Amino acid sequence: MAKRLLSITVNGRLREDAVAEHALLVDYLRETAGLTGTKQGCDGGECGACTVLVDGEPRLACITLAVGCEGRRVETIESLTVDGRMGRLQQAFHEKLGTQCGFCTPGMIMAAEALLRRAPRPTEQEIRDALAGNLCRCTGYVKIVESVQAAAEGA
Amino acid sequence: MDSLADQAGDAGAARGAPHGHAAGQRTPLIDGIEKVTGRARYTADLPFPDALVGRILRSPVAHGTIRGIDTRAARAMPGVRAVVTGEDFAAPYGVIPIAQNEWPLARGRVRYRGEPVAAVAAVDAETAEAALAAIALDIEPLPAYFSAAAARAADAVLLHEKKAGNIEREVDQNFGDVDGGFAAADLVCEQTYHYAEVAHGQIELNAAVASYEPERDRLTTHSVTQVPYYLHLTLAQTLGMDASRIRVIKPFVGGGFGHRVEPLNFEMVTAALARAAGGTVKVECSREDSFLTHRGRPETDIRLKIGMTKAGAITAVDCEIVQRGGAYGGYGLVTILYAGALLHALYTAPAVKYRGYRVYTNTPPCGAMRGHGAVDARHAFESLLDRMAGELGLDPFAVRRANLIAPPYRTINDLQVNSYGLPACLDWVEQASGWKERHGKLPRGRGLGMACSHYVSGSAKPVHWSGEPHAVINLKLDYDGGITVLTGASDIGQGSSTLLAQVVAEVLSLSLARIRVIATDSALTPKDNGSYSSRVSFMVGNAALRAAEALKRTLVEAAARKLEVSPADIEWNGEQCGVAGTDRTLTFQEAVEAALVDTGTLSIKGTWSTPPETQGGKFRGAAVGSTAGFSYAAQVVEVAVDEDTGQVSVERVWVAHDCGFAINPLAVEGQVQGGVWMGMGQALSEETSYHEGLPLRPNMLDYRIPTIVESPPIDVKLVESIDPLGPFGAKEASEGALHGFPPALTNAIADALGLRLTELPASPDRVLEALHAKAREARLGARMEKAKAKAEGV
Numbered sequence A: 001m002a003k004r005l006l007s008i009t010v011n012g013r014l015r016e017d018a019v020a021e022h023a024l025l026v027d028y029l030r031e032t033a034g035l036t037g038t039k040q041g042c043d044g045g046e047c048g049a050c051t052v053l054v055d056g057e058p059r060l061a062c063i064t065l066a067v068g069c070e071g072r073r074v075e076t077i078e079s080l081t082v083d084g085r086m087g088r089l090q091q092a093f094h095e096k097l098g099t100q101c102g103f104c105t106p107g108m109i110m111a112a113e114a115l116l117r118r119a120p121r122p123t124e125q126e127i128r129d130a131l132a133g134n135l136c137r138c139t140g141y142v143k144i145v146e147s148v149q150a151a152a153e154g155a
Numbered sequence B: 001m002d003s004l005a006d007q008a009g010d011a012g013a014a015r016g017a018p019h020g021h022a023a024g025q026r027t028p029l030i031d032g033i034e035k036v037t038g039r040a041r042y043t044a045d046l047p048f049p050d051a052l053v054g055r056i057l058r059s060p061v062a063h064g065t066i067r068g069i070d071t072r073a074a075r076a077m078p079g080v081r082a083v084v085t086g087e088d089f090a091a092p093y094g095v096i097p098i099a100q101n102e103w104p105l106a107r108g109r110v111r112y113r114g115e116p117v118a119a120v121a122a123v124d125a126e127t128a129e130a131a132l133a134a135i136a137l138d139i140e141p142l143p144a145y146f147s148a149a150a151a152r153a154a155d156a157v158l159l160h161e162k163k164a165g166n167i168e169r170e171v172d173q174n175f176g177d178v179d180g181g182f183a184a185a186d187l188v189c190e191q192t193y194h195y196a197e198v199a200h201g202q203i204e205l206n207a208a209v210a211s212y213e214p215e216r217d218r219l220t221t222h223s224v225t226q227v228p229y230y231l232h233l234t235l236a237q238t239l240g241m242d243a244s245r246i247r248v249i250k251p252f253v254g255g256g257f258g259h260r261v262e263p264l265n266f267e268m269v270t271a272a273l274a275r276a277a278g279g280t281v282k283v284e285c286s287r288e289d290s291f292l293t294h295r296g297r298p299e300t301d302i303r304l305k306i307g308m309t310k311a312g313a314i315t316a317v318d319c320e321i322v323q324r325g326g327a328y329g330g331y332g333l334v335t336i337l338y339a340g341a342l343l344h345a346l347y348t349a350p351a352v353k354y355r356g357y358r359v360y361t362n363t364p365p366c367g368a369m370r371g372h373g374a375v376d377a378r379h380a381f382e383s384l385l386d387r388m389a390g391e392l393g394l395d396p397f398a399v400r401r402a403n404l405i406a407p408p409y410r411t412i413n414d415l416q417v418n419s420y421g422l423p424a425c426l427d428w429v430e431q432a433s434g435w436k437e438r439h440g441k442l443p444r445g446r447g448l449g450m451a452c453s454h455y456v457s458g459s460a461k462p463v464h465w466s467g468e469p470h471a472v473i474n475l476k477l478d479y480d481g482g483i484t485v486l487t488g489a490s491d492i493g494q495g496s497s498t499l500l501a502q503v504v505a506e507v508l509s510l511s512l513a514r515i516r517v518i519a520t521d522s523a524l525t526p527k528d529n530g531s532y533s534s535r536v537s538f539m540v541g542n543a544a545l546r547a548a549e550a551l552k553r554t555l556v557e558a559a560a561r562k563l564e565v566s567p568a569d570i571e572w573n574g575e576q577c578g579v580a581g582t583d584r585t586l587t588f589q590e591a592v593e594a595a596l597v598d599t600g601t602l603s604i605k606g607t608w609s610t611p612p613e614t615q616g617g618k619f620r621g622a623a624v625g626s627t628a629g630f631s632y633a634a635q636v637v638e639v640a641v642d643e644d645t646g647q648v649s650v651e652r653v654w655v656a657h658d659c660g661f662a663i664n665p666l667a668v669e670g671q672v673q674g675g676v677w678m679g680m681g682q683a684l685s686e687e688t689s690y691h692e693g694l695p696l697r698p699n700m701l702d703y704r705i706p707t708i709v710e711s712p713p714i715d716v717k718l719v720e721s722i723d724p725l726g727p728f729g730a731k732e733a734s735e736g737a738l739h740g741f742p743p744a745l746t747n748a749i750a751d752a753l754g755l756r757l758t759e760l761p762a763s764p765d766r767v768l769e770a771l772h773a774k775a776r777e778a779r780l781g782a783r784m785e786k787a788k789a790k791a792e793g794v
Helices: A025-032 A088-095 A105-118 A124-130 A142-154 B032-037 B072-076 B125-133 B178-183 B228-239 B265-277 B287-293 B332-341 B375-392 B396-401 B422-432 B496-508 B536-563 B588-596 B665-684 B741-753 B764-793
Strands: A003-010 A013-020 A051-054 A057-060 A073-075 B052-058 B064-070 B080-085 B116-122 B136-141 B167-175 B187-195 B207-213 B218-223 B246-249 B280-284 B299-308 B314-326 B352-360 B446-456 B471-477 B483-487 B515-519 B570-572 B576-579 B585-587 B602-608 B630-641 B648-658 B714-719
Touching: A013 A025, A025 A051, A051 A105, A057 A105, A088 A105, A088 A142, A088 B032, A105 A124, A105 A142, A105 B032, A124 A142, A142 B665, B052 B125, B052 B265, B064 B116, B072 B080, B080 B125, B080 B265, B116 B125, B116 B265, B167 B332, B178 B299, B178 B314, B187 B375, B207 B265, B218 B228, B218 B265, B228 B246, B228 B265, B265 B280, B265 B287, B299 B375, B314 B332, B314 B375, B332 B352, B332 B375, B375 B396, B375 B446, B375 B665, B375 B741, B396 B422, B396 B446, B422 B446, B422 B630, B422 B648, B422 B714, B446 B741, B471 B536, B483 B496, B483 B536, B496 B515, B496 B536, B536 B570, B536 B576, B536 B585, B536 B588, B536 B602, B576 B588, B585 B588, B630 B741, B648 B665, B648 B741, B665 B714, B665 B741
Parallel strands: A003 A073, B052 B280, B218 B246, B314 B352, B483 B515, B648 B714
Antiparallel strands: A003 A013, A051 A057, A051 A073, B052 B116, B064 B136, B080 B116, B167 B352, B187 B299, B207 B218, B207 B280, B299 B314, B446 B630, B471 B483, B471 B602, B570 B576, B576 B585, B630 B648
């Protein structure tokens, strides 16, 4: 269990932490950085609940090594609320009921955030393609599509 | 507690329509901000930095006698703080009091591959896993049975004592003159159906945190439960502890769908480890563990016979259902009873014979899954109705309309129907889908299918028939003018806390901002029977309604005293009240202060119970299926089928759901969409499967939950039949629409290709197989015709 000093920017804040070389990004975020908004819903790469942005790209934190993010910028669900204001996707998922139990929601919103940065006015098909790796068991996805559309329209 | 209890005696009185202040408003979840910001703490998120890590060892054998479990090496490892086996528990458990045959860790015998046999708590995950590997199991294999038929064989070893033929429960119910009904029919059809086993697939992994205080012999457990009080009682029973020393807290829960209704083994194991270690233990289960813990919908075989007149009226029903129940009792006997109770009761059916068999097998235990017991039965029934409509030259809608109920109505199996919005549901989906113009007229490969369904708004008789009310709500109001709703109802994502806040806000004409909901901490909140059988809106909603009315009476009386008038003279407007027609008014805060004089903090209780006439008949098993209010739904599904690949895609769904009254239309829509979609998963792609008891799909890639890519638009119409017993007329919305999807799908495939699937899921391999079989039959038929013609010609 060799440890290494990891320099990483998490939600705009530079951190230096000693982490095990085999530690996964999801465990680093949840246990070391205390950011429990990022969820684990499967045994590795199946469900998308742990989706975070690494240098702006959606990544599954449960199959990403923490030490592999040396020098990178990681963004989690907690970063989207700025100065006490929810982000556009957070607002829309709340108002449109894009969340029910809420467990897939952080990953779903981070995957959608990556999409909206890339394509501010996505088509419905682009929304579906971008969220294809994020499972939700509550909503049937209908209100998730509506939430992303509402967030894009409100931008 | 200076309780102003509003007892259940007036349960039969219909409550007036709401004025739309809060009830009936599209309301985002009151705990939604926590969910979208990542601030919501689920069990695994709770900060217990000093918790030991718990891990569970599972049986590699599907059926066998435990000769020994050697834990000495594991106990001797540095960093291991506790090791427990079945011997560390005081009693077995099971959700149904008469069927308790499961131990948290197997004792004496293992009955399915993956059954927990031992557990360790250690300082970190690596040590815990090394300790599991050091435990030596000595299990002598026994013959194992992976299908209901194999377990029922005459020479099969019994999984449980006194359960001959490995039958957990046999049901034999006869209502009306079945033989006479078939004799009177113009058409009698019989068909067999087969359904794969499916699983809940809630996205949150199972987890529990237990803290034991050795100095006080007290235990606090945080868990993912849908029914905290079952867990509470089961912890006391299996650990041999006094229940008063146990506290159960439900944090945010990431879905349940029935998986978490029963107390689950890992919850008791976590507590036993905490007690053995004398500290705090956290167990985070894997996705594979969820599939092994299971409690899903059983593999089911159905033989169904229906008699019908030329006009489409059902004259008789004869049905036999066999469920592969898995290794332990769990909810099994309820599941097999639900299958019969809800088979036909959404229509008038004058004569019904039902035989059910719940079978013990060496597979993970089945249990309650959304639409408990009734989903596969609904598929068989609605499929056969569709086929018979075709054979009689009737439209499928006409057949349903020939069998509609006129409420109030008592079904042949003694279920009470007080409101019935199914006719309006049928009208809406027929119109919205363009049924008349499109059914039977779409190009080959494209089709429309329809089906109806219903479900209970809570079981009218709870599992523990203790004489307590079905639901209790406490309201606390103090000097700050904030109302706290204390409820034991588990919000698992369905929005129950929001609904309760809306009900209270509606009655008191207050803003939701004045209301907080504290849900489910056994030290604070009243016992609630839990989030299952879609009972919360109806039952807990009714208790909240009564509590809020009692609080309002108290406040009005206080305002009247203060203003020196009679309560009847007070006009209540929430933030302000006063003497009607004058400028003598009090603010809400002034009314609260007046109410606190002499009494201090107000604690007001509301309760509700199901009226006796809704509790079912007198025959054995009659309680299951009984409810104070049935929801109804109709839906039309449009499919496209690729004949070359067997791939079925759902293009669109139109569903109308009779929810009585939509207290939160936004949440009701979400529940209906989610329910229909879960039915789609079962119908299209989901199945657990096993090789000699080894799960072949214990992950989210092989267990095919639909992704957003293959999920269709779902148009929802809410039909409001205003149930006389529901709060503001409301009924359930979370389960009823699910049942209709699978039959509407296969009926649509029949419309698309003339192919009637009798097996689910309609996966590409099954569709192709059925197409090939149909083609073979057609060729064979043609050859026989030819041979016959030749023979006749000679």
